[in-house]
Amino acid sequence: MTETNGSITANKEIAEGIFDMKVKAPEAASCAKPGQFVSLYSTDQSRLLPRPISICNANDQTLRLVYRVAGAGTKEFSEKRAGETIRLVGPLGNGFPEAAGFAGKRVFLFGGGIGIPPMLYAAGVYAAAGAGVTAVLGYRDQNTFLANEFSPFGEVLLATEDGSVGTKGNVLDAYREAKGEADVMMACGPLPMLRALQQFSRENGIPCFLSLEEKMACAVGACLGCVVKTVKEDAHSHVKNARVCKDGPVFLAEEIVF
Amino acid sequence: MVNTEVTFCGVTMKNPVTTASGTFGSGMEYSELTDLNALGAVTTKGVANVPWQGNDTPRVAETPSGMLNAIGLQNPGIDVFLERDLPFLRQYETKIIVNVCGHTEEEYLAVVERLAEAPADLLEINISCPNVKAGGISFGTDPKGVEAITSSIKKKAKQPVIMKLSPNVTSIAEIARAAESGGADGISLINTITGMKIDVERRRFALSNRTGGLSGPAIHPVAVRMVYEAAQAVRVPILGMGGVRTAEDALELILAGATMVAVGTTNFANPHATLDVIDGIRAYMERNQVQNLTELIGAVSA
Ligand SMILES: Cc1cc2nc3c(=O)[nH]c(=O)nc-3n(C[C@H](O)[C@H](O)[C@H](O)COP(=O)(O)OP(=O)(O)OC[C@H]3O[C@@H](n4cnc5c(N)ncnc54)[C@H](O)[C@@H]3O)c2cc1C
Ligand SMILES: Cc1cc2nc3c(=O)[nH]c(=O)nc-3n(C[C@H](O)[C@H](O)[C@H](O)COP(=O)(O)O)c2cc1C
Ligand code: FES
Numbered sequence: 001m002t003e004t005n006g007s008i009t010a011n012k013e014i015a016e017g018i019f020d021m022k023v024k025a026p027e028a029a030s031c032a033k034p035g036q037f038v039s040l041y042s043t044d045q046s047r048l049l050p051r052p053i054s055i056c057n058a059n060d061q062t063l064r065l066v067y068r069v070a071g072a073g074t075k076e077f078s079e080k081r082a083g084e085t086i087r088l089v090g091p092l093g094n095g096f097p098e099a100a101g102f103a104g105k106r107v108f109l110f111g112g113g114i115g116i117p118p119m120l121y122a123a124g125v126y127a128a129a130g131a132g133v134t135a136v137l138g139y140r141d142q143n144t145f146l147a148n149e150f151s152p153f154g155e156v157l158l159a160t161e162d163g164s165v166g167t168k169g170n171v172l173d174a175y176r177e178a179k180g181e182a183d184v185m186m187a188c189g190p191l192p193m194l195r196a197l198q199q200f201s202r203e204n205g206i207p208c209f210l211s212l213e214e215k216m217a218c219a220v221g222a223c224l225g226c227v228v229k230t231v232k233e234d235a236h237s238h239v240k241n242a243r244v245c246k247d248g249p250v251f252l253a254e255e256i257v258f
Numbered sequence: 259m260v261n262t263e264v265t266f267c268g269v270t271m272k273n274p275v276t277t278a279s280g281t282f283g284s285g286m287e288y289s290e291l292t293d294l295n296a297l298g299a300v301t302t303k304g305v306a307n308v309p310w311q312g313n314d315t316p317r318v319a320e321t322p323s324g325m326l327n328a329i330g331l332q333n334p335g336i337d338v339f340l341e342r343d344l345p346f347l348r349q350y351e352t353k354i355i356v357n358v359c360g361h362t363e364e365e366y367l368a369v370v371e372r373l374a375e376a377p378a379d380l381l382e383i384n385i386s387c388p389n390v391k392a393g394g395i396s397f398g399t400d401p402k403g404v405e406a407i408t409s410s411i412k413k414k415a416k417q418p419v420i421m422k423l424s425p426n427v428t429s430i431a432e433i434a435r436a437a438e439s440g441g442a443d444g445i446s447l448i449n450t451i452t453g454m455k456i457d458v459e460r461r462r463f464a465l466s467n468r469t470g471g472l473s474g475p476a477i478h479p480v481a482v483r484m485v486y487e488a489a490q491a492v493r494v495p496i497l498g499m500g501g502v503r504t505a506e507d508a509l510e511l512i513l514a515g516a517t518m519v520a521v522g523t524t525n526f527a528n529p530h531a532t533l534d535v536i537d538g539i540r541a542y543m544e545r546n547q548v549q550n551l552t553e554l555i556g557a558v559s560a
Contacts (some may be wrong), residue, residue, distance in 0.1 A: 001290050045323070048320060048323065048523060049318075049325060104436075214315055215318050217327065218526045221283065223283070237334055237336070241312065
């Protein structure tokens with residue numbers, strides 16, 4: 001993890017309220033992994049805390065971050081222009097498991113809403129490692145941002161709440177409709193979706209990795225602000241609590257209680 | 259060359275800057291982003307005799323120029339602290355202030371006794387913990403209680419004892435005097451100010467605990483006032499904290515009477531804030547031809 005002033009090379013709205021930012025930050029970008037995130041800092045000093053944003057893609061030089069304007073902090077980021085800088089710390093968190101172990105496996109990547117961006121990075125890396133990737137993406141309506149970028153890496157199943165595109169319903173409805181047969185599931189998205197996948201994976205005996213969200217203060221593992229309850233005593237905390245920012249954000253579904 | 263060295267409760271530090279308990283863990287995580295060797299001291303997260311689970315989430319919420327926290331003093335307990343955290347910190351050339359918490363006098367004493375042989379330089383006793391015997395209100399709000407717990411801890415402690423005072427009191431001077439008469443070697447203040455935040459869209463409390471401790475730049479003027487009042491009331495040295503973001507903020511606390519200062523919440527906003535504060539203090543001294551930092555302690559005038 002490093003702290004750096006990244007230079008913004010692009011920042012455009014790709015769907016209503018959803019922005020796609022590219023930040024040149026070689027030290028952070030060159031060691032990033034899918035499922036990791038960065039902390040973005042506001043220029044406005046009255047907003048002290050960093051905003052955690054998942055890495056949607058990375059190469060040696062540049063991070064791609066896709067984010068939704070949710071409040072004052074993300075609004076400020078959305079108003080930044082190419083050529084401006086943004087202070088960030090990263091990459092942070094554990095990320096999804098090493099892709100090399102999944103060659104030849106049927107890896108199903110579930111993304112819901114603003115949880116979709118990190119799954120794009122995962123899709124690229126798992127496909128490159130020889131996994132058979134299927135992306136199952138859930139949206140509210142026909143505003144299916146990023147969906148077409150998944151197709152080079154494998155099959156793409158869509159679900160929309162209003163039924164305008166793909167399966168009407170959620171990502172599990174789409175998975176069932178397509179008679180999906182996953183060797184492993186990985187997911188990022190809203191809490192109800194993650195809970196449903198936790199239950200489904202338990203009932204069907206499929207290993208499942210979930211990327212969680214929690215309110216953070218330090219985002220580096222020091223303050224214990226962002227914990228999730230765990231089934232067993234956590235190795236770091238010595239209580240049944242793990243830090244989402246440091247021990248996560250990706251957890252095995254069977255190890256967490258939420 | 260200016261001299262930033264200070265001696266606090268008999269321990270000499272290369273500069274007056276430490277971290278505020280609970281905002282820096284035991285230094286491990288931030289050691290990747292900041293140079294611990296540059297710090298006068300590191301103050302560790304509150305440690306109890308056994309592991310504490312802490313509160314449910316959400317535990318933190320941002321507020322204008324500040325934040326609320328209700329971590330609930332989650333900690334791995336003194337055994338893990340002694341085996342893992344203290345040896346890690348000892349690798350660095352910095353002093354170690356161990357922050358201690360407990361629900362009862364016996365719990366505080368158990369930790370203090372375990373630390374007797376440990377390579378810790380100073381103890382900081384957080385008396386804002388919920389006192390189970392007094393129905394969950396904190397030890398730190400009643401002068402008699404403060405004096406009593408201070409003197410019991412002093413009897414057992416092998417390191418100098420700093421009592422960390424809560425700002426949630428009517429008279430900080432009275433509490434400071436109580437700690438001094440209990441035998442405290444120093445005092446530190448301020449801990450967080452109790453607050454509350456409500457999410458109006460959801461009509462729910464922002465924190466699962468409902469109330470939380472307010473910290474960050476928003477509380478800095480309160481800290482300056484309280485450090486000043488405490489400095490007027492007692493002779494023991496003061497470790498000042500509360501909303502320090504810049505060297506100027508730290509210098510305000512020093513001029514008000516603090517010998518040392520801690521940077522807390524600002525670490526979250528700027529992981530190398532402690533180093534900025536140290537550099538800024540040095541620059542201020544050079545600019546104003548101050549030879550020794552000690553000249554500035556309590557040097558405010560009307
Ligand atoms: C590991 C992780 C990865 C994330 N990745 C993305 C991403 O790729 N794209 C994206 O659009 N969003 C992502 N989020 C959510 C994003 O962090 C919040 O939307 C953002 O912090 C909101 O900030 P704000 O100032 O605009 O909103 P406000 O509501 O004004 O923020 C107030 C405070 O609450 C915190 N907060 C608000 N919502 C969340 C949330 N959902 N999770 C955690 N903290 C929150 C803020 O950080 C801030 O401290 C991620 C969250 C986590 C924990
Ligand atoms: C997340 C968090 C955790 C804290 N944990 C402790 C603690 O364990 N023990 C303690 O004495 N103070 C604790 N504090 C209080 C700080 O040490 C400090 O007194 C207070 O935050 C004011 O300083 P600041 O405004 O610079 O943060 C904590 C504060 C925060 C923000
Ligand atoms: S946000 Fe501080 S430990 Fe995770």
